[in-house]
Amino acid sequence: MSELRFEDVTVRYGTGRRALKAVDGVSLTVPPGQVVGLVGESGSGKSTLARAAVGLAPVAAGRVLLDGDDVNRRPARGTSRAVQMVFQDPYASLDPRMRVGDSVAEAIPRGALTGSQGRGAEVARLFGLVGLDAGHVHSRPAELSGGQRQRVALARALAGRPEVVVADEITSALDVSVQGTVLNLVRDLQRQMRLGTLFISHNLAVVRYVSDIIAVMYLGRIVECGPAHEVLAAPQHPYTRELLAAAPHRDGYVRDDVPGQTGAAVTDVEPPDPHHVPAGCRFHPRCPVGPLVLPGRAECLTLDPSAGAAERVHSTACHFAVGASVPTSTPT
Template sequence: MSELRFEDVTVRYGTGRRAVRAVDGISLTVPAGQVVGLVGESGSGKSTLARAAVGLAPVSAGRVLLDGEDVGRRRVGRPGRAVQMVFQDPYASLDPRMRVGDSVAEAVPRAAAADAAGRRAEVARLFRLVGLDTGHIHCRPAELSGGQRQRVALARALAGRPAVVVADEITSALDVSVQGTVLNLVRDLQRQMRLGMLFISHNLAVVRYVSDIIAVMYLGRIVECGPARDVLADPRHPYTRELLAAAPHRDGYTRDTPEPVDTTVTDVEPPDPHHLPAGCRFHPRCPVGPLVLPGRTDCLTLDPAADAPERVHRSACHFAGELPAPTGAPG
């Protein structure tokens, strides 16, 4: 088992005044054998962080480490890839001209299968592992359903013998009836193989089902992070509370909002990432911020990220300790 760690990672696109920090100084740890759920709305930078973990997005500053070694350098001279990614759209990530068995076989390290017969046996094993009939090995992606293609994508990721898997919105392109089956498969495989996993989604209901730790991302930064049960029972950042209120209510997660919500604030679109607001980045949309409670002027000028490590759940909110406890609690 291995630990994946992001140390003050920044990913910047563009130059000059039009440059955008899609990921802005993120520090996050995926402990060995645990699932970290990364949740946030579209444009928050989740997928960019995922791509940085596997070398598909340039890291402008900071480091991505696996057991203390740089992920990029660790791959050199070692079988497989230490960190593997499962993409959101399995049809786009599979070559439509190749049989899916061949796509999976490409990812099998030579150390795991030295000859063609060994490679075929390994592919068959991986297909059975993800719940696919071995007869599907000779199919092309267009001949499979969305759920089957996503299972192939999982098999291909596992073929590389990874220490950590990054799963980026892997259920969002699937029918609702298939999502639960794939989530159960992911959770079972993670526990069976004791993998570390960074599980990314915009849906907090999905994230809380599989995660040991939940990290909430907003405009390129982690605004809250902690054990899943603690974050769900007592979220300390207003943005986390908004995400939780928007998630389907079930199994005791339903909660009443103790403070009045000004929908004229919460319905505001996210700021332009080229022109981020001063102070707290969430304050133009915050239901308990300075646009609702004028006395909270610190939110307009002071960045709460600086003191976040000292607050409960590393919350990037000046008033995290003053938020009333929610009335609902996880069951």
């Protein structure tokens, strides 16, 4: 089992005045054998961080480490890659011209098995592991349902003999009736194989079902991170509380009993332009307990709460989270 660690990772697109920091100084750890759920709305930088973990997004600053080694050093051709990714759209991630069994066999590291018979047996084993009939190895992606294609994508990721799996919105393209089945599969596989997993979703209801740790991302930064049961029971950041309030409960209705929820809403406020990040707290233009609602909290307009996040409960990037003192330093 291995630990995946992001150390002050920044991913930047473009140059000059129109440069965009999709990920801005993110530090996050995926402990061995645990599931870290990364949640946030569209455009928060979740998928960019995932792509940085497998070398598909350029890391402008910081490092992505697996047990202390840089994961983005290109492995030798045909060898296993320690971090494997399962993409959001299983149809787009599979070659439509190839039989799905061949797609999975292609991901098996060279030299891991000898002969076509050995590779065929391994593909059949992987199909059984993800709940697919061995007869599907001869099918093409278009002949399978969305849920079956996502199972093939999981099998292909596991074929690479990974130590960490990154699952990027793997249920968002599926019917609701299929999502639960895939989530159960992910949870069962993680328990059996004890792989570290970075599970990404915009839906907190999905993340809380599979995660040991929950990290909340907003506008390129982690704003809260802690054990799943603690974050869900006592969310510290107003954005986390908003996400939790919007998540469907078991009866299908959104929650109105979220700890710390004030009743104020930000649903009518559009997210800021990521090319022009707000000064101070990035969430303050939408915050239901921020300076636009409570004028006495003017520090949110000028002081970046990330500076003292490590000293607060859940490392929360909020001036008024538990463990925080009202800042008096020079504005940044």
